[in-house]
Amino acid sequence: MSKQQPVLFNIGWNACINCGACVAICPQEAGFVSPFDTIAVDRPCDIACLLCEQICPVDTITHVPAPAPATQNGAGVR
Amino acid sequence: MPQPEYDVVIIGAGPAGSTTARFTAAAGLRTLLVDKRQELGAPIQCSGAISRHALEDVGIVPDDEFIHEAIYGFAIYDQTGERHVHDYRSLKPDEYGSGPGRKPLGYVVDRRRFDRYLLTQAERAGADTWLKTEGRGYTPTDDGGCTVHLRRYNQDIDVRARLLVGADGLQSQVGKWAGLQTHIKITELAGCLQFIVDRVETEGLLEIVTGHEWAPGGYAWVFPKGHGYAEIGLGVIATMTDKPARWHLDKFMTQSFFRERFADCRILEVQGGGVPLAAPLRTQYADNLILVGDAARHVNPITGGGLHTAVAGGKIAAGFITGHLEDGMPLRDGALRAYQDVWLDALGDKMWKLYGIKTDIFHNMNIRERDEQLYATMADYFSPTSEFKKI
Ligand SMILES: Cc1cc2nc3c(=O)[nH]c(=O)nc-3n(C[C@H](O)[C@H](O)[C@H](O)COP(=O)(O)OP(=O)(O)OC[C@H]3O[C@@H](n4cnc5c(N)ncnc54)[C@H](O)[C@@H]3O)c2cc1C
Ligand code: SF4
Numbered sequence: 506m507s508k509q510q511p512v513l514f515n516i517g518w519n520a521c522i523n524c525g526a527c528v529a530i531c532p533q534e535a536g537f538v539s540p541f542d543t544i545a546v547d548r549p550c551d552i553a554c555l556l557c558e559q560i561c562p563v564d565t566i567t568h569v570p571a572p573a574p575a576t577q578n579g580a581g582v583r
Numbered sequence: 584m585p586q587p588e589y590d591v592v593i594i595g596a597g598p599a600g601s602t603t604a605r606f607t608a609a610a611g612l613r614t615l616l617v618d619k620r621q622e623l624g625a626p627i628q629c630s631g632a633i634s635r636h637a638l639e640d641v642g643i644v645p646d647d648e649f650i651h652e653a654i655y656g657f658a659i660y661d662q663t664g665e666r667h668v669h670d671y672r673s674l675k676p677d678e679y680g681s682g683p684g685r686k687p688l689g690y691v692v693d694r695r696r697f698d699r700y701l702l703t704q705a706e707r708a709g710a711d712t713w714l715k716t717e718g719r720g721y722t723p724t725d726d727g728g729c730t731v732h733l734r735r736y737n738q739d740i741d742v743r744a745r746l747l748v749g750a751d752g753l754q755s756q757v758g759k760w761a762g763l764q765t766h767i768k769i770t771e772l773a774g775c776l777q778f779i780v781d782r783v784e785t786e787g788l789l790e791i792v793t794g795h796e797w798a799p800g801g802y803a804w805v806f807p808k809g810h811g812y813a814e815i816g817l818g819v820i821a822t823m824t825d826k827p828a829r830w831h832l833d834k835f836m837t838q839s840f841f842r843e844r845f846a847d848c849r850i851l852e853v854q855g856g857g858v859p860l861a862a863p864l865r866t867q868y869a870d871n872l873i874l875v876g877d878a879a880r881h882v883n884p885i886t887g888g889g890l891h892t893a894v895a896g897g898k899i900a901a902g903f904i905t906g907h908l909e910d911g912m913p914l915r916d917g918a919l920r921a922y923q924d925v926w927l928d929a930l931g932d933k934m935w936k937l938y939g940i941k942t943d944i945f946h947n948m949n950i951r952e953r954d955e956q957l958y959a960t961m962a963d964y965f966s967p968t969s970e971f972k973k974i
Contacts, residue, residue, distance in 0.1 A: 522626065522776075522853055522854065522855045523626045524626075524628055524775075524854070524855035524856040524857065525628060525752075525753065525754045525856060525857065526772070526774050526775075526855065526856060526857035528754040529753040529754050529767060529772060529857040529859070530767060530769060530772050530857065532766050534759060535720075535756040535759035535760050536756065538754070538756070542754065556769050556821075559769060559821035559822075560769065560772060560774045560821050560857060561774065561827060562774040562775060562776040562827055562828035562829055562855045563776065563827060563828075563829045563855070564827035564829065564830075
């Protein structure tokens with residue numbers, strides 16, 4: 506859908522109150538979650554709508570551009 | 584080992600799931616209720632206000648085990664502190680009050696104890712209840728039933744069921760498994776933050792503060808929490824502010840007309856969550872699947888309250904399931920649409936109407952007019968003559 510660059514989310518766990526609002530707003534398919542009831546932080550998000558960052562009541566979600574995905578022989582795709 | 588077999592598997596033991604399970608088990612259906620948590624209701628993502636009739640309508644006896652404090656009415660404020668009070672102790676003194684023969688209007692419940700209590704009732708009615716059990720997916724099978732994929736203490740378990748109920752709350756994944764359109768718009772999900780505090784006086788009323796100044800897109804609240812504690816919280820719509828809920832709550836506590844009242848308060852707990860001020864899902868069923876509670880967005884779009892609608896919806900769902908399974912009706916290809924129709928008739932149509940009212944207010948871009956409309960609507964909503972009293 507969007508032409509955004511994939512991103513990798515980072516959650517400042519110190520401020521996170523495990524409220525789940527980020528998961529509730531997330532348009533990803535089922536399973537884009539962490540074991541702590543937040544959005545996933547271990548794999549890139551290719552939608553990158555950043556709605557989770559907007560909804561978070563304690564403003565504790567940030568992101569970096571996702572590293573280029575590894576191909577089968579391990580080389581990054583450019 | 585043969586796969587365990589159930590008539591109904593319910594994912595999520597919140598108020599919606601446990602109420603559904605209690606009624607299906609009581610009707611003699613083999614019922615499995617699972618929840619991924621170790622302690623239900625925790626971390627708390629709810630203020631816990633529910634009316635007495637909402638409990639009584641579904642056979643929940645108000646019990647000290649889960650009640651923080653009794654409630655006798657409402658106080659609705661505009662942004663300046665002007666207020667409308669509907670105190671049922673003075674409106675209907677023969678009926679409401681703390682004296683003998685009088686009753687409360689509602690309660691503030693402790694969600695940890697409330698959810699556990701409801702699970703206990705389901706279990707005593709005959710349901711199997713598994714905690715630390717996450718629903719991971721389901722597959723409809725050729726015999727017309729389905730296989731539900733669970734993970735319990737790191738072990739994958741497949742369970743056979745005729746019907747699956749998604750009662751997995753606002754973060755619902757079950758609807759997504761079936762490809763249902765469950766997405767909430769950012770303009771319709773309030774980001775909420777609340778503090779349980781000491782040293783703030785309350786008067787047996789649910790206090791609701793309107794006004795863009797304090798809670799853009801939502802409202803702020805002060806609820807009695809029992810033992811002399813109070814709860815202060817608010818919800819905001821992200822597109823109407825560039826600040827997080829936390830910033831607004833801090834501003835509300837330090838700059839609003841309540842700043843003196845809150846000046847000495849001490850924070851004892853921090854909680855939050857998302858509240859959908861949205862319409863119910865347009866499709867709440869799929870092959871072998873129905874959704875109930877927050878998972879189906881059975882939430883009041885004006886107040887954000889979802890406890891009453893969760894337990895009422897659970898009873899409706901269970902009634903439908905019991906009849907449908909007893910009659911051996913099909914479970915595929917839209918055969919479960921009847922559930923949604925029953926629900927719309929009992930609750931949903933009114934919620935759609937409330938959604939219309941709410942949408943009209945927030946479509947008004949003039950902040951002063953919008954504030955006035957929200958204040959008037961809220962004040963009217965909680966009045967004894969409101970047509971929506973039972974929602
Ligand atoms: C800040 C805040 C304040 C609120 N205040 C009020 C109020 O005062 N009054 C009111 O009426 N409503 C209030 N609400 C709304 C109310 O909390 C919800 O509407 C209500 O909890 C919905 O109940 P439910 O049973 O549908 O879902 P939930 O209570 O969310 O229960 C869902 C359950 O499913 C479990 N689950 C989820 N996924 C899985 C899975 N994959 N496998 C197994 N288990 C799973 C969860 O662990 C959870 O126990 C508030 C909400 C918020 C955020
Ligand atoms: S919205 Fe923010 S506080 Fe809530 S669970 Fe997600 S990261 Fe944590």
